[in-house]
Amino acid sequence: MTTMTRVPASRQPETTPLWLKLSSYLVLSDDEKLYLSELEKTIVKQPPRSDLLQQGERYRDVRIIRDGWAIRHKALPDGRRQVVNFVLPGDIIGMYCTLFESADHSVTTLTQVEVASFPxxxxxxxFRSFPRLAAALAWSGAREEAMVAERLLSLGRRTALERTAHLIVELLRRLSVVNMAADGHFVLPVTQEILADALGLSIVHINRTLRRLRDSGLIELNGQRITVNDVRQLASVGQFDELYLHLIRAPRRLERTFSDNRSPRSGGRDEQAKA
Amino acid sequence: MTTMTRVPASRQPETTPLWLKLSSYLVLSDDEKLYLSELEKTIVKQPPRSDLLQQGERYRDVRIIRDGWAIRHKALPDGRRQVVNFVLPGDIIGMYCTLFESADHSVTTLTQVEVASFPxxxxxxxFRSFPRLAAALAWSGAREEAMVAERLLSLGRRTALERTAHLIVELLRRLSVVNMAADGHFVLPVTQEILADALGLSIVHINRTLRRLRDSGLIELNGQRITVNDVRQLASVGQFDELYLHLIRAPRRLERTFSDNRSPRSGGRDEQAKA
DNA sequence: CGAAAAGTTGATCTACATCAACGTGCGTGG
DNA sequence: CCACGCACGTTGATGTAGATCAACTTTTCG
Structure with a gap:
């Protein structure tokens, strides 16, 4: 199979998508890195189109996506459906599940997915032992919310063309962080129905909108591979302002807030995030 | 003028909206209550239509709304605007502000607002000293995200009538928790323009939609007072399922996760909270 | 190879936007 | 005290982005 997951003893302990993502935010110490890989120890594979979580059901474990795509979605009793967000490698499902009795949304895989889970x-x-790491995970969670809010802006106030362009640029940016996009192209394992449900449009209209984007030369599609020919222009069509992705490094004040200044800190390991 | 909000000097030390809200989730100890009121010590009043936070600006303090309404909103460069959520008494602004460099949204008061703030x-x-309280605040934050996701479902997949009905029921539920709604009526200090921006509709269409709701006898409007005559039916029109508000009490497992089981328990309260 | 799923395109419909005009309450300044 | 201005609400007429319906093609996959 395609799992060589945990490297027994290479010198790079592990370079998981989550680690990549968090590293884009702050520099993790070896201890933190070790603990993180500890959390990702229990790994399971899930087939495409299977539920990782179902609306209304009790939360189980916290999950970390290591490979593959999923969607977080909500449904109305009559079947209408809204995709809230795409779940990509490095994303966490149910981070705050302890706080809620049951899930208000479902998570369904689009491809085969490799997930780690922990109680x-x-x-x-x-939070007690690795506050900086906890802060990084909280950052990841807060970013999630920011993405949902931005999508809300899309559905409320952007046209179909703008929304679509915006989403493509967003995915490109997110995938780049985990090394899954290069030169503006990536694999988009998604039907037009799912795009429609993500953007609040009909399938037919998504189809026509993609055609417009293709005809104008901004993107190319072959199968599931999408190529963005002119990111700048596509971003401008979608009124894309990446502020909401909060991709810049952790602010200085974070250390003050989240470092464990109670216990005597281990040796010299204190490197502030490099600006 | 319509403010007689806080009780001048009852024997209850303080019954702030935030306390009310958190108490609906878990029973707070006296220590926790004390610390909470400590956090709400520094209080400021803010006039209507003033910004508590501006898109793009650096985050400042964490704020707790003690009285009045505000909106959290995002704008496109060309002026189109989306209200992401309503900020009500007991809500927190910038809970995770330490994690981000700058704000991706604005917060603007609708009425005069009383806010507490702390660094x-x-x-x-x-998180270190009052993990249960921290968990309760995290709950409040996660709920926020759930509300935004539900609104996304509204904008993506509900009709204008459904959206509007849904929002009214949501506000009713939220206000009930902080004792600001009774018998299905409450004050809605909001122009139709703001409703339009919250629901992704035009002002004209919101107006007509409200008229339909009024004509059908589901709600009454006089000035800023709104009366919901038949909550059940209105909820059914809006396909309202309160699951997403996560109004039920904290699950048992929360204590296991967030109680401070590291320090010698129960003996003497280690109150190191007074910085 | 055959059937189902997904994509495509044209024709038509409609929910909601836009435009326009007017009403209504209210604060301000003369 | 009035009047004028302005923000807000209301309603009708008309325009349009996107939905729905329908038919067909292509791809996927057992």
Whole structure:
């Protein structure tokens, strides 16, 4: 199979998508890195189109996506559906599941997916023992919310063309962080129905909108591979302002807030995030 | 003028909206209550239509709304605007502000507003010393995200009538928790333009939609007072399922995760909270 | 190879936007 | 005190982005 997941003893302990993502935010110490890979120890594969979580059901473990795509979506009783967000490698599902009794949304895989999972109790442990790491995970969670809010802006106030362009640029940016996009092209394992449900449009209209984008030469599509020919222009069509992705490094004040200044800190390991 | 909000000097030390809200989620100890009121010590009044936060600007303090309404909104460069959520008494602004460099949204008051504020560093302190309280605040934050996701479902897949009905029921539920709604009526200090921006509709269409709701007898409007005559039916029109508000009490497993089981428990309260 | 799923395109419909005009309450300044 | 201005609400007429319907093609996959 395609799993060589945990490297027994290479010198790079692990370069998981989550680690990549968090590293784009702050420099993790070796201890933190070790703990993180500890959390990602229990790994499972899930087939495409299977539920990782179902609306209304009790939350189980916290999950980290290591490979593959999924969607977070909500449904109305009559079947209408809204995709809230795309779940990509490095994303976490149910980070705050301890806080809620049951899930208000479903998570369904689009491709085969490799997930790590751990019991929610470890979140508490994490906050106590690795506050900086916890802060990084909280950053990842808060970013999620920011993305949903930005999509809300899309559905409320952007046209179909703008929304679509915006989404493509967003995906490109997110995938780049975890090394899954290069030169403006990436694999988009998504039907037009799912795009429609993500953008609040009909399938037919998504189809026509993609055609417009293709005809204008901004993007190319062959199969599931999408190529963005002119990111700048596409971003401008979608009124894309990446502020909401909060891709810049952790602010200085973070250390003050989240470092564990209670216990005597281990040796010299204190490197502030390099600006 | 319509403010007699806080009770001048009852024997209850303080019953702030935030306390009310958190208490609906878990039973707070006296220590926790004390610390919370400590956090709400520094209080400021803000006039209507003033910004508590501006898109793009650096985050400042964490704020707790004690009285009045505000909106969280995002704008496109050309002026189109989306209201992401309504900020009500008991809500927190910038809970995770330490994590981000700058704000991707604005917060603007609708009425005169009374806010408490404290420096973000105290969040860390809070997590270390009062993990249950921190969990309750995290719950409040996660709920926020759930509300935004639900609104996304509205904009993507509900009709104008459904959206509007849904929003009214949501506000009713949220206000009930902080004792600001009774018998299905409450004050809605909001222009139709703001409703339009919240629901992704035009002003004209909101107006007609409200008229339909009024004509059908589901709601009554006089001035800023709105009366919901038949909550059940209105909820059914809006396909309202309150699951997403996560109004039920904290699950048992929360204690396991967030109680401070590291320090010698119960013996003497280690109150190191007073910085 | 055959059937189902997904994509495509044209014709038509409609929910909502836009435009326009007017009403209504209210604060301000003369 | 009035009047004028302005923000807000209301309603009708008309325009349009995107939905729906329908038919067909292409791809996927067992």
């Amino acid at each position: 929610p109790e470890r979140i508490g442990e994490l | 973000p560093e105290r969040i860390g302190e809070l």
